[in-house]
Amino acid sequence: MLLKIEKRPEASQLMVYATPILALILTIITGTVLFQLLGVDPVEGLRNFFIKPIDNTYGATELFVKATPLILCAIGLSVGFRANVWNIGAEGQLTLGAIFGGGVFVYFHDVDSVFLLPLMVVMGAIGGALWAAIPAFLKTRFNANEILTSLMLVYVALLILSLLVHGSWRDPDGFNFPESRLFSESATMPILLEGTRLHFGTIIALFAVLGTWIMLSKTLIGFQIKVIGAAPKAGGYAGFSQKKIVWFSLLFGGAMAGIAGVSEVSGPVGQLLPSISPGYGFTAIIVAFLGRLHPVGIVFAGLLMALTYLGGETAQINLGLPVAVTGVFQGMILFFLLACDVLVNFRFRFTLFGKAAS
Amino acid sequence: MTGYEWIIPVVLTVITAATPLVFAGIGELVTEKSGVLNLGIEGMMLVGAVTAFVTATVTGNYFLAVIAAAASGAFMAFLFGILTLSLMANQVATGLALTLFGVGISALIGQDFVGEPVQAISKLNIAGLSDIPIIGQILFGQDPLVYLSFIMAIVVSWFLYKTKAGLILRAVGDSHDAAHSIGYSVIAIRYLAVMFGGAMSGIGGAYLSLAYTPMWAENMTAGRGWIALALIVFATWKPSLVVVGAYMFGGITILQLHAQAAGFDVPSQILSMLPYVATIVVLVIISKDESRIRKHAPACIGKIFHPAA
Numbered sequence: 001m002l003l004k005i006e007k008r009p010e011a012s013q014l015m016v017y018a019t020p021i022l023a024l025i026l027t028i029i030t031g032t033v034l035f036q037l038l039g040v041d042p043v044e045g046l047r048n049f050f051i052k053p054i055d056n057t058y059g060a061t062e063l064f065v066k067a068t069p070l071i072l073c074a075i076g077l078s079v080g081f082r083a084n085v086w087n088i089g090a091e092g093q094l095t096l097g098a099i100f101g102g103g104v105f106v107y108f109h110d111v112d113s114v115f116l117l118p119l120m121v122v123m124g125a126i127g128g129a130l131w132a133a134i135p136a137f138l139k140t141r142f143n144a145n146e147i148l149t150s151l152m153l154v155y156v157a158l159l160i161l162s163l164l165v166h167g168s169w170r171d172p173d174g175f176n177f178p179e180s181r182l183f184s185e186s187a188t189m190p191i192l193l194e195g196t197r198l199h200f201g202t203i204i205a206l207f208a209v210l211g212t213w214i215m216l217s218k219t220l221i222g223f224q225i226k227v228i229g230a231a232p233k234a235g236g237y238a239g240f241s242q243k244k245i246v247w248f249s250l251l252f253g254g255a256m257a258g259i260a261g262v263s264e265v266s267g268p269v270g271q272l273l274p275s276i277s278p279g280y281g282f283t284a285i286i287v288a289f290l291g292r293l294h295p296v297g298i299v300f301a302g303l304l305m306a307l308t309y310l311g312g313e314t315a316q317i318n319l320g321l322p323v324a325v326t327g328v329f330q331g332m333i334l335f336f337l338l339a340c341d342v343l344v345n346f347r348f349r350f351t352l353f354g355k356a357a358s
Numbered sequence: 359m360t361g362y363e364w365i366i367p368v369v370l371t372v373i374t375a376a377t378p379l380v381f382a383g384i385g386e387l388v389t390e391k392s393g394v395l396n397l398g399i400e401g402m403m404l405v406g407a408v409t410a411f412v413t414a415t416v417t418g419n420y421f422l423a424v425i426a427a428a429a430s431g432a433f434m435a436f437l438f439g440i441l442t443l444s445l446m447a448n449q450v451a452t453g454l455a456l457t458l459f460g461v462g463i464s465a466l467i468g469q470d471f472v473g474e475p476v477q478a479i480s481k482l483n484i485a486g487l488s489d490i491p492i493i494g495q496i497l498f499g500q501d502p503l504v505y506l507s508f509i510m511a512i513v514v515s516w517f518l519y520k521t522k523a524g525l526i527l528r529a530v531g532d533s534h535d536a537a538h539s540i541g542y543s544v545i546a547i548r549y550l551a552v553m554f555g556g557a558m559s560g561i562g563g564a565y566l567s568l569a570y571t572p573m574w575a576e577n578m579t580a581g582r583g584w585i586a587l588a589l590i591v592f593a594t595w596k597p598s599l600v601v602v603g604a605y606m607f608g609g610i611t612i613l614q615l616h617a618q619a620a621g622f623d624v625p626s627q628i629l630s631m632l633p634y635v636a637t638i639v640v641l642v643i644i645s646k647d648e649s650r651i652r653k654h655a656p657a658c659i660g661k662i663f664h665p666a667a
Contacts, residue, residue: 005446005664007664086450088454138638138641138642142642142645142646143645143646143648143651144638144641144642144645144646145588145591145641145645147397147450148584148587148588148591148637148638148641149638149641149642151581151584152581152584152585152588152634152635152637152638153634153638155580155581155631155634156631156634156635159627159628159630159631160627162627163625163627163628166625166627167625282458283458285454285458286455286458289451322465322466322469323465324462324463324465324466324469324576325462325466326462327458327459327461327462327463327465327466328459328462328463328466329462330458330462331455331458331459331460331461331462331463332459334451334454334455334458334459335437335441335452335455335456335459338441338445338447338448338451338452338455339440339441339445339447341445341447342445342446342447345446346446346664
């Protein structure tokens with residue numbers, strides 16, 4: 001008896017929704033093995049990872065705090081991924097957003113105005129978009145691969161941030177630590193729930209989700225993105241400009257990541273530091289895929305990935321597990337998802353002696 | 359004193375900076391020649407680096423450490439193969455997943471080894487030859503992996519262009535349907551090519567943690583896996599040019615380190631940007647000529663193969 005992989009006549013809609021769940025189940029199963037290897041009771045490990053972090057109000061709000069930058073970055077990336085524009089430099093665009101947004105405060109730190117925060121958010125979006133404009137320009141003008149250019153720019157962005165907080169943006173009263181001033185109240189995202197860190201950035205992220213959903217389903221550019229992604233040649237015949245899609249995807253993705261950056265520094269971080277993100281821009285790639293590149297899916301995927309960050313912290317405190325477990329879990333989820341995705345377009349058939357069993 | 363003695367340490371450090379790129383670049387070249395794009399080099403290098411470091415620390419056997427690194431890289435590549443070759447997953451997404459997974463798993467494996475020192479891999483010392491002024495140390499005083507990197511580049515070049523097996527591998531990369539129809543197993547050949555690439559990336563990682571900076575640190579590859587990918591475009595898929603490119607980038611890396619040490623009046627961060635910016639500049643210059651890329655790139659790169667029958 002042989003196992004044969006056969007192409008489905010049509011992609012299975014059921015599998016599109018079933019595979020993320022299947023991937024999660026496989027990750028949890030592998031996770032129990034991993035916990036065993038690390039010398040931790042698997043039940044205790046899973047409970048600390050997936051349940052304990054959110055079994056109280058504060059934990060539940062933390063889930064949204066962590067999910068906010070992930071959802072913002074992923075929603076931006078998803079638009080590009082749909083059109084086969086592989087921007088993987090969201091981490092850099094997030095950093096530039098933090099620099100541009102945070103820079104507004106550094107220069108206007110004594111201004112107490114309701115316009116300060118909106119200006120920071122707008123500048124953050126511009127910063128992220130400008131950073132993403134570099135790979136867009138190099139791709140459309142010089143045909144340079146956007147995967148490599150956007151990624152190289154992540155390292156450059158982190159070095160720019162380091163240069164600024166070690167240099168001219170350092171807090172003059174900060175005992176020479178590489179940090180900016182602490183953001184004043186008018187430069188800080190309003191807290192939504194007293195006693196927690198849940199902030200206005202989450203609302204912005206939800207609006208971004210809604211806006212992107214409308215853009216993809218109701219506007220011409222959204223339609224063009226979907227067509228170019230599904231059938232590049234058809235898009236070409238229809239006269240859709242590939243270059244325009246590249247520019248739009250990257251600028252949009254950059255702006256979203258930029259907003260994520262400014263929402264972090266004016267939210268939970270509260271100032272500019274050499275390191276402002278635990279790799280949200282990279283994890284967002286997983287979020288985008290796990291959410292099936294769909295705005296609503298991305299919200300759920302963002303919450304799940306946020307849970308792995310919280311779970312990693314809880315498991316570290318309670319069980320002494322290394323934080324790196326989070327990264328392993330995140331990588332495994334994407335691995336299993338990509339593996340299970342074969343079920344969307346193909347089906348498995350058992351064949352007897354090389355002939356179809358049916 | 360001739361006044362040129364500063365050249366020797368500079369050349370020596372350029373060699374150490376270039377060697378990991380030679381390994382990773384040559385390995386990925388073979389993978390890409392078979393028509394597969396594996397973006398997971400960074401992850402495979404990290405796993406190779408940590409495996410080599412842990413093996414060397416625990417056993418003290420460097421030969422074993424390098425073998426283990428190669429095996430771990432090949433295993434990572436095998437996972438990539440299962441997804442992209444057997445389960446026909448998107449190669450770009452899977453490569454990214456491999457890197458993200460590699461970052462996590464290497465940090466997990468190496469968590470108890472951070473900051474622990476290890477003796478750097480010992481350099482060759484041939485009585486007489488290594489003592490020749492200037493060229494003695496450069497030509498005859500390297501560690502074994504440096505020589506291995508050159509040997510591998512030559513062997514791969516010979517294999518791809520002078521052997522039948524190499525011709526078949528290139529055929530699979532240029533037209534998988536044609537290669538399949540004349541009876542070659544596209545998938546099996548690609549598995550081998552992908553795993554060779556993984557093993558080489560693993561050794562490249564081992565070089566980082568055993569020779570370049572003999573220690574383990576999370577994310578210690580610092581983008582070298584991605585630079586290796588850019589190198590292949592720069593080299594227009596030619597092994598000899600991959601080596602040239604690797605040494606060029608090694609030179610840039612070392613140049614900025616020496617400039618920092620010399621107390622150049624430029625912030626260290628600006629100098630540290632150089633290798634990344636140079637990668638972008640080089641990519642732009644090479645990619646500008648679209649027809650040249652199309653002529654040299656394997657025609658089936660990144661495409662999924664599923665036999666129609």
